Amino acid sequence: MLKLWGRANSTNVKKALWCLEELDVPYTRIDAGGAFGVVSDADYIDKNPNQLVPCLEDGALVLWESNVIVRYLAARYGEGALWSADPAERAEADKWMDWVTSSLAAPFRTVFWNMVRTAPEQRDMPAVQAAIGECARLLAIADQTLSKQPYLGGASFGMGDIPLGCFAYAWFEMPIERPDLPHLRSWYERLLERPAYQAAVVTPLT
Ligand SMILES: N[C@@H](CCC(=O)N[C@@H](CS)C(=O)NCC(=O)O)C(=O)O
Incomplete structure (x- = not known):
């Protein structure tokens, strides 16, 4: 299942979350960043060395940069909906x-x-x-x-x-x-x- 790392009150995390909700793809969200910490844990730094949220895991693929996450989700799961082939x-x-x-x-x-x-x-x-x-x-x-x-x-x-x-x-x-x-x-x-x-x-x- 897709894993999204990031606190729900972050504007950049909201971009990825909204995309997942539009596409109705099953995912889990793990609180990270701000008061939740996590972003400076060694395991998280391996995923996102910027120590920022959001970060998305889709199988072996690990992505950071919210707009890139939106583009990936739209391309992978949203052709004809969020993503245009043109x-x-x-x-x-x-x-x-x-x-x-x-x-x-x-x-x-x-x-x-x-x-x-x-x-x-x-x-x-x-x-x-x-x-x-x-x-x-x-x-x-x-x-x-x-x-x-x-x-x-x-x-x-x-x-x-x-x-x-x-x-x-x-x-x-x-x-x-x-x-x-x-x-x-x-x-x-x-x-x-x-x-x-x-x-x-x-x-x-x-
Ligand atoms: N360009 C990055 C910026 C990410 C970013 O600045 N995230 C903020 C939250 S909106 C962050 O992680 N702040 C530190 C924290 O929450 O601990 C993106 O679009 O993903």
């Missing part, structure tokens, strides 16, 4: 997946760590305000795409929606002022209707 369609999904990691993740982390993981009196609010502005600028790009199509990869839900979908939950849940991005909001509301999203992503942030 290289151009797949590239559209890949584009959004990489964009989340390379552009959105850094400013998002500043907002998330301060607003979710830090006591109010210790928050760096000027940094939070600047990072919210940068997130808003970036999310407006997704909003513009979603004004023309229902999902990031095109007409149907796919792996391209998974990374941003995980960030979107935290974005809409955090106690912050958000700009009005109506297409992003409607896409998020469509995601909320998915049982797999509810099971894997709509869970406590802390």
Whole structure:
């Protein structure tokens, strides 16, 4: 059976979990990271020398990097569902997946760590305000795409929606002022209707 290592409140773990739930593949999840420790145990370091979560085991295959795990699961178990056989369609999904990691993740982390993981009196609010502005600028790009199509990869839900979908939950849940991005909001509301999203992503942030 597939084994997923990682605490359920990690945004990166949620990507893999959501994918597993969408695909209805049997798996077990083992708590690791944060207060659970485990990531610095020698056995875990053998699997993931980065000492980070998530980490996926599928038989002899051991994978880390959440987007890679999503791509692998989609390719292995999700052809026609999360994975498109058409290289151009797949590239559209890949584009959004990489964009989340390379552009959105850094400013998002500043907002998330301060607003979710830090006591109010210790928050760096000027940094939070600047990072919210940068997130808003970036999310407006997704909003513009979603004004023309229902999902990031095109007409149907796919792996391209998974990374941003995980960030979107935290974005809409955090106690912050958000700009009005109506297409992003409607896409998020469509995601909320998915049982797999509810099971894997709509869970406590802390
Ligand atoms: N680029 C990596 C980043 C993984 C990462 O930063 N994971 C965080 C949780 S979101 C982590 O393991 N933090 C240390 C811990 O939880 O102990 C990925 O996408 O998988």
